[in-house]
Amino acid sequence: MKILNWAAAGLAVLALAACAPSTAPQAGGGDEKSGTLRVWLYEEPNRAPKEKVVAEAVKEFTAANSGVEVEVSYIPTTPARHEKFKGAFNDPASAPDVAEYGNTDLAEYAAAGGFADLTADVRAWPEGADLGADLLGSATVDGKLYGVPWFIGIRALYYRTDVFDELGLKPPASIEELTSTARQIRAKKPDMYGIAVGGEYTFGALPLVWDAGGDIEKLDSPESRKGVQAYTDLLKDDNCPPQTCASLTGGKTVELFAGGKAAMGILGNFSRSAVDAGPAAGKYAVVPLPGAAKDSIAPAFAGGNNLGVLKSSAHRSLAVKFVQLLSGKTYQTKMFEAMGNLPTLTSARDALAAEEPFLKPFLDTVAAGTRFVPIDPAWVKIDNQKVIPTMLQKIATGRSTVEEATTEAATAVNAAFGRS
């Protein structure tokens, strides 16, 4: 017996030595017309309203498609989501049919071959024509559309009207005015930050870089450096001391503004409910984040989430139908009412703009032009290696000059793209 065991173990070792690390089986997927449709949606800080709208959609969907059940699960938006998605790609048996994902994660997922190409499905969908070209572009890799943009998130400048009135200030119309206003507030109200900025707030810093004519792929260009300088000038003792602010993420700056500890903040339309729940409620207004030139608007990052169909899905047409239902005008509008999610369909957005004055600064920002991160798996790497936060933090803490930090960051970006 023992000899047999050893022989078996030896054979197993030989077999293992002969092959490369394993690769997930290529599942072609299928097109069953009944069964359970599994859907992954992002977890939210206040999930109840989202859950309600989704439940409504599910009800409508199951009524129209007999023999179909929809099982919705909510997945965390922490970096652990990457593990979850990778797990789904590696093991089709535990993968959903439909999934919501952040549009910055798209390139990584597309390269992994996880999502199905929906180009033809969206072209055949009447409401598909209502999606702007910029938006479709942010869901496209190498000419293939890997998801339907579900909503967009745009950041603008929130400011405290009570503080501005008390100090006789006007909302800033340029970056220079923004900086001086922030310093004045901090000088007169030392327990407040002029504008809450964070060393880990990539999407707070990028608009200034883009406005100066810089870009993520050329962080060491003179234009990029100018933008980086403008942002890190705010990470100083006279506005937001690096001791506290160097380690802040975007979410933490929202907390500071919502908590009444900052007079301004770069917050998204999706942060409105968080602000309304805190002491700053009813005492704030929003304007577009200004650029360097007076009365210009700094290009915002066009964040948002897409709905995609997994390549391994066994219910392809059902999954596409469900995606089209959720991202159709009716449910996009309902999602806006429930969550404040800005619709991706132009007609839905226009209808809301007419009746919702809160949206004006955000829509003005969209109209002025938005920007996006590189649609390349390299972006996920750049993001995970915290290249941009590291650059901002090194400058904010005074450990590097703007030149040194941007040169280093540019090298890291090039390395992520596989260029040297």
Next chain:
Amino acid sequence: MTQAGRTRTPWLYLLPTVAVLAPLFGYPIYMLGLLSVFDYRQAQVSGGEPTTFIGFGNYATLFGDPRFWSILGQTVVFAAVLVIVTLAVGAALAVVLTRAGHWPRLLLSLAAMAAWAAPAMTGSTVWMFLFDADLGLVNQVLGIDGFNWFYDRWVTFGVVGATVVWHSFPLVMVMLFAGIQAIPVSVREAAALDGASEWQSFWRIIVPMLRPLITIVVIQSIIWDFKIFTQIYVMTNGGGIAGQNSVLNVYAYQTAFGSSEYGLGSAIGVVMTLILLVVTLFYIRALHRTGEKL
């Protein structure tokens, strides 16, 4: 028993151990080594791109990265300090335990056991709250509201190091305490009669008699502290401001799983394993040289 039987018997006794250890340790290490010589990223795992053999390419990338060297140096120094402090605290408290009365001993043991039992994740989070800039107890007691303990590199390492020591000293303390209890009282009495001070009897009697035990504790501490992960990852949010507090294990995790560079991450794992292997061999050798057997 025949001569052949005598040489074969020990191996026979080892068989069950080998049967368990070989698959449990051999296979993961084999896979680690295998992955480290492939270009193996997320795209390869899920079948988007073919897996290619790149020999020592991952190692070349790693050794050519100045960040790897600075993190390696940082990890070695941090681990060395942690081992020394853990040993000092553990040994001092072990001696205190032998001297303390019934109730203080019980209290100290309970406190140490609680620290030992606390999961690294929970312990780190609690310490992080204690040192929170705005709401932390430490700042309120010291009256330095708003002081950020996780801003300066060395202060951060200090706070995280204290947490690690808090987590790991109980084992050292308990093992050394048990060792000291096993030393016959007559030996220490004889030393005392000969006029040896407490300090002398610790260094001249307890330490030499406990050398095998101390060696084990040291090796274990080195392995633990060199592989430190949770405390750094949780307390400094994955490596601190601008990555200044990163250590090798956090770096490997971020490379392997954060950036989906499984091949490169495995190469870091292999390098760590080799370093720890050398450390262990070195200690076993040192032990044999002094004539003591484990």
